[in-house]
Amino acid sequence: MQQTERQISLKAAVIEAIAEEFRRDPETFYIGEDVGVAEGIFKQTQGLHAEFGDRRVIDTPISEAGMFGLTVGAAVAGMRPVVEIMFSDFLTLVMDQLVNHAAKIHYLSGGGFRVPLVLRTAIGVGGVLGSTHSQTLYAWPAHVPGLKLAAPSTPADAKGLMTAAIRDDNPVLYFEDRMTYNLKGPVPEGEHIVELGVADIKRKGSDVTLIAFSRMVHVALEAADALAAKGISAEVVDPRSIVPLDTETLIDSVARTGRAVVIDGGHESYGIGAEVAATVSEGAFDYLDAPVMRIGAPHNPVPCSKPLEAMMVPSADQVVAKVERMYG
Amino acid sequence: MSRMTFAAGMVDAVVARMHDDQTMTLIGSAYLLGPAAEHPALNAVRERYADRVIDEPPISESAVAGLAIGSAMSGCRALAHFGLAAFAVEAWSQFIHEAGVAHHQSGGQITVPAVFVMMHGIMPIEHSQHSRSPYAMLANCPGIQIVLASTPADIKGLMTTALRSDNPTVVMNHPLLMAMEGEVPDGDFSIPFGQAEVRRAGDDVTIVATSHKVHVALEAAETLAADGVSAEVVDPRTIVPLDRAAILSSVRKTGRVVVVDDSPRTCGFGAEIGALVAESAFDDLKAPVVRLSPPDIPIPRGTVAQTPFRTTPEKVVGAVRSVLR
Amino acid sequence: MIDSAQALAIFESMLLIRRFEETVIDLWATVETEGHRHVYIGQEAVGATIMELLREDDLILTTHRNHGHVLARGADPGRALAEILGRADGFNKGRGGSAGLTVRAAGFLATTGQVGGGIGLGIGAAQAQKIRGRGGICVTFFGDGGLEEGIGFEAMNIAALYSQPVLLVCENNSVGVTTGRAQNEWSSSSMAAETLGDIPRALGIATEVVAGESVTDVHEAASRLIGDLREGRAPAFIEMRTRRWPGSRSFNPQLVTGVTDLDGVWDPASVTGEHADWINRYDPVIGYGRDLFRQGRISRSEIVAMNERVCRTVEAAREFALASPLPSAESGLTGTFA
Numbered sequence: 001m002q003q004t005e006r007q008i009s010l011k012a013a014v015i016e017a018i019a020e021e022f023r024r025d026p027e028t029f030y031i032g033e034d035v036g037v038a039e040g041i042f043k044q045t046q047g048l049h050a051e052f053g054d055r056r057v058i059d060t061p062i063s064e065a066g067m068f069g070l071t072v073g074a075a076v077a078g079m080r081p082v083v084e085i086m087f088s089d090f091l092t093l094v095m096d097q098l099v100n101h102a103a104k105i106h107y108l109s110g111g112g113f114r115v116p117l118v119l120r121t122a123i124g125v126g127g128v129l130g131s132t133h134s135q136t137l138y139a140w141p142a143h144v145p146g147l148k149l150a151a152p153s154t155p156a157d158a159k160g161l162m163t164a165a166i167r168d169d170n171p172v173l174y175f176e177d178r179m180t181y182n183l184k185g186p187v188p189e190g191e192h193i194v195e196l197g198v199a200d201i202k203r204k205g206s207d208v209t210l211i212a213f214s215r216m217v218h219v220a221l222e223a224a225d226a227l228a229a230k231g232i233s234a235e236v237v238d239p240r241s242i243v244p245l246d247t248e249t250l251i252d253s254v255a256r257t258g259r260a261v262v263i264d265g266g267h268e269s270y271g272i273g274a275e276v277a278a279t280v281s282e283g284a285f286d287y288l289d290a291p292v293m294r295i296g297a298p299h300n301p302v303p304c305s306k307p308l309e310a311m312m313v314p315s316a317d318q319v320v321a322k323v324e325r326m327y328g
Numbered sequence: 329m330s331r332m333t334f335a336a337g338m339v340d341a342v343v344a345r346m347h348d349d350q351t352m353t354l355i356g357s358a359y360l361l362g363p364a365a366e367h368p369a370l371n372a373v374r375e376r377y378a379d380r381v382i383d384e385p386p387i388s389e390s391a392v393a394g395l396a397i398g399s400a401m402s403g404c405r406a407l408a409h410f411g412l413a414a415f416a417v418e419a420w421s422q423f424i425h426e427a428g429v430a431h432h433q434s435g436g437q438i439t440v441p442a443v444f445v446m447m448h449g450i451m452p453i454e455h456s457q458h459s460r461s462p463y464a465m466l467a468n469c470p471g472i473q474i475v476l477a478s479t480p481a482d483i484k485g486l487m488t489t490a491l492r493s494d495n496p497t498v499v500m501n502h503p504l505l506m507a508m509e510g511e512v513p514d515g516d517f518s519i520p521f522g523q524a525e526v527r528r529a530g531d532d533v534t535i536v537a538t539s540h541k542v543h544v545a546l547e548a549a550e551t552l553a554a555d556g557v558s559a560e561v562v563d564p565r566t567i568v569p570l571d572r573a574a575i576l577s578s579v580r581k582t583g584r585v586v587v588v589d590d591s592p593r594t595c596g597f598g599a600e601i602g603a604l605v606a607e608s609a610f611d612d613l614k615a616p617v618v619r620l621s622p623p624d625i626p627i628p629r630g631t632v633a634q635t636p637f638r639t640t641p642e643k644v645v646g647a648v649r650s651v652l653r
Numbered sequence: 654m655i656d657s658a659q660a661l662a663i664f665e666s667m668l669l670i671r672r673f674e675e676t677v678i679d680l681w682a683t684v685e686t687e688g689h690r691h692v693y694i695g696q697e698a699v700g701a702t703i704m705e706l707l708r709e710d711d712l713i714l715t716t717h718r719n720h721g722h723v724l725a726r727g728a729d730p731g732r733a734l735a736e737i738l739g740r741a742d743g744f745n746k747g748r749g750g751s752a753g754l755t756v757r758a759a760g761f762l763a764t765t766g767q768v769g770g771g772i773g774l775g776i777g778a779a780q781a782q783k784i785r786g787r788g789g790i791c792v793t794f795f796g797d798g799g800l801e802e803g804i805g806f807e808a809m810n811i812a813a814l815y816s817q818p819v820l821l822v823c824e825n826n827s828v829g830v831t832t833g834r835a836q837n838e839w840s841s842s843s844m845a846a847e848t849l850g851d852i853p854r855a856l857g858i859a860t861e862v863v864a865g866e867s868v869t870d871v872h873e874a875a876s877r878l879i880g881d882l883r884e885g886r887a888p889a890f891i892e893m894r895t896r897r898w899p900g901s902r903s904f905n906p907q908l909v910t911g912v913t914d915l916d917g918v919w920d921p922a923s924v925t926g927e928h929a930d931w932i933n934r935y936d937p938v939i940g941y942g943r944d945l946f947r948q949g950r951i952s953r954s955e956i957v958a959m960n961e962r963v964c965r966t967v968e969a970a971r972e973f974a975l976a977s978p979l980p981s982a983e984s985g986l987t988g989t990f991a
Contacts, residue, residue, distance in 0.1 A: 061801035061843030092421035100457040104626040128688030131429045132766045143595040145624040270467040275595045278602030282616040291610035299470045300989040301429035304750030305739035308985030391807030394773020401762040402781030430763040435746030437757035439991045494991035
């Protein structure tokens with residue numbers, strides 16, 4: 001892998017991965033609402049239509065179920081489509097095609113069919129978009145056998161995971177926190193693959209493990225700085241993919257530190273945080289010095305209001321407070 | 329008390345509320361009992377209140393949900409039966425984005441007294457696309473109460489509460505419960521949400537089980553008792569709201585936990601209970617929490633192929649033994 | 654013909670909506686406010702006329718583009734604007750914002766930001782009206798995009814099957830729009846059907862296709878269909894075709910046509926500039942003002958007085974909204990369940 005100091009945004013890194021794969025493989029196309037000439041509501045498809053044209057970058061009506069059904073059918077027919085569902089909230093509108101078709105076709109056909117598609121969607125709270133355009137609904141597909149899930153936190157991971165997702169022979173849901181789109185970082189030029197199911201230790205530490213997904217990795221890193229100032233050495237682990245989950249790396253880290261906090265931007269109850277906390281509590285049971293704790297969004301809808309929506313996002317202060325409680 | 333089936337217990341509650349609440353609409357009544365069963369009182373309701381009964385709506389789950397939710401927002405209670413939970417996923421947007429958020433987002437102006445009923449679990453013989461227990465997904469989103477009843481009396485009491493509640497409620501029933509018989513209180517009978525029931529008291533291990541798996545757990549507890557292991561079986565009855573106190577109080581006594589339910593493992597009911605217990609009963613836990621769920625694989629068709637997906641008393645006994653080691 | 658009292662009430666309601674939306678756009682330029690907002694400029698004739706035809710017990714579903722409906726129904730402009738700004742005194746306690754603004758006391762049910770979601774809820778509200786049996790109806794407003802979602806078809810089918818008293822009002826504001834995507838506007842009219850009214854017609858639903866900028870045409874069609882609904886001939890569908898207001902932008906509407914100058918009513922020659930054609934042909938406020946002025950039903954001085962009255966109302970609303978505090982952060986953590 002060629003290393004580089006080139007800094008680009010997370011959004012640009014995702015687009016770069018898609019463009020490189022589209023050049024490599026003519027059996028790919030991109031489909032979604034306003035993804036063509038308009039280049040996406042967050043400019044998250046910038047340049048794709050200009051390069052690949054109407055035939056491979058396709059605008060659709062506001063018909064998520066229809067466009068996703070199209071994608072599943074094309075994938076079964078051998079294409080490698082990328083479909084964009086504007087917000088993860090709208091996964092609710094493709095549930096039957098996702099749960100009863102995309103997830104099951106490979107298994108139920110006895111391996112006869114593959115469904116190599118990528119569903120790209122935005123998560124995260126910010127910018128006051130309200131209860132139906134702000135959710136982080138990745139716990140839902142995580143709960144459906146047959147689907148893989150990736151959630152990058154850095155531009156380099158974003159590129160590597162998207163490349164891996166497009167090349168994967170299974171349906172992969174790719175979650176981008178829209179508040180990280182302009183986050184910059186070094187990204188390798190040319191082919192760059194981050195295998196699904198491999199966690200990354202974003203910061204080494206010895207006293208407590210902070211397990212965080214997507215944008216929450218940055219909250220965890222901020223908390224780790226604050227904890228360092230208090231003499232507590234925090235390790236930050238980013239699973240990068242939710243399914244498959246790199247339980248080995250997670251449990252190994254917690255077994256070393258003896259303490260863990262899971263930070264998740266989705267709702268705390270019945271969420272990803274519960275899954276990770278339960279898994280780590282079980283796997284590192286004999287090594288735990290304190291209970292594994294969870295921080296997630298409270299159990300209410302995301303209000304359409306700047307001060308109110310701020311309460312829906314876990315903060316570094318909350319993480320620090322939880323860790324300090326462990327040392328009670 | 330009268331002896332009746334689980335299905336009859338549920339219909340008892342629905343029939344009583346249809347008589348008492350002249351604004352209530354009943355949608356999908358054809359699915360309440362299943363094709364074979366007959367229930368004269370339900371038939372009478374269908375005839376007497378024909379204007380408020382839609383026996384078999386079109387195959388339009390999201391619009392059927394809209395019908396129930398819009399009616400409920402207008403002050404007219406509604407119950408909609410979707411047949412199978414695997415089909416109801418078509419209506420998820422209406423459930424979480426309309427029913428679930430309305431009260432909060434309107435600043436309390438709107439209430440949604442609607443009940444959504446569906447079957448969950450492995451449908452015997454049926455196709456994979458019919459077998460799902462997706463209640464943990466809805467539990468991840470705020471604003472929807474979720475009922476998982478296990479006995480004829482409970483479904484009557486919980487359904488009555490659901491049909492009096494000002495909040496949207498999802499009721500998921502397992503097919504193997506429908507014909508199960510039990511004693512059911514006569515007349516008006518309700519069970520508050522968020523109150524777990526200890527189905528069997530014990531000291532050595534806590535088995536948290538829901539819906540049909542309560543009976544599997546009880547059978548396992550019998551076997552374990554013969555071996556001198558005293559298992560406590562806790563049935564939450566509603567998973568939103570969840571009676572955390574009852575679960576934690578049992579775990580503080582036993583120090584060991586097995587969770588048995590029908591949702592897939594990843595991000596399932598067991599994950600929530602495992603995380604809850606691991607965090608809040610840390611000092612009392614003598615062994616890791618074990619989750620017993622169907623494997624994270626689509627459920628195949630046919631009883632033989634489905635065998636590995638069925639949680640049996642033997643599997644529960646095995647899981648209990650593993651936490652006792 | 655619409656009687657004069659009703660005609661003047663509709664015109665004043667349209668003017669109130671116009672001045673209110675101009676203020677919303679101005680507030681976004683002058684007060685720091687996030688989030689998206691969708692204004693009703695160019696569609697005033699539809700909301701103002703239909704609300705004038707409704708009874709107090711009728712129920713209404715609306716969309717992200719709801720401001721005009723809420724105002725035309727007589728809801729307090731101050732509390733509406735406070736909600737749009739996310740303030741504590743807003744109708745939703747600041748939780749709904751522009752796209753979720755709802756006023757239950759005025760007959761509105763939950764306002765949804767989910768495209769097409771309200772069409773489903775509308776048939777439920779109609780079911781409630783049917784059960785109550787007092788002749789009340791439901792009006793559900795949705796855009797042309799609402800029919801792109803599957804629930805739109807499902808709900809129309811159910812409404813037709815069970816003869817539900819619902820008036821389905823499709824506000825098609827994409828007529829003539831060809832440059833939407835190039836302007837980074839939402840995609841428009843991504844429907845294979847040229848006339849959206851053909852879709853409900855296929856289900857046997859009584860359907861009218863109307864020029865949505867004409868109060869007279871809207872009134873004629875809506876009053877007839879609403880009368881039918883009250884007598885049990887249900888459901889009904891109106892496609893309200895309006896020309897997209899040139900300032901419409903998905904996230905950031907711009908007042909490219911300027912603050913509406915009522916001189917255009919009595920002095921058409923005063924309308925000039927790049928958007929003169931839209932104003933002369935499609936601006937419903939100017940158009941209906943000219944109708945009433947020509948018919949002698951309102952004088953120039955009466956229009957000036959009406960405008961002053963409306964501007965005072967909107968100015969008071971603005972002051973009220975800006976004086977209202979933002980809600981405390983903790984207040985959003987309550988009230989998930991009733």
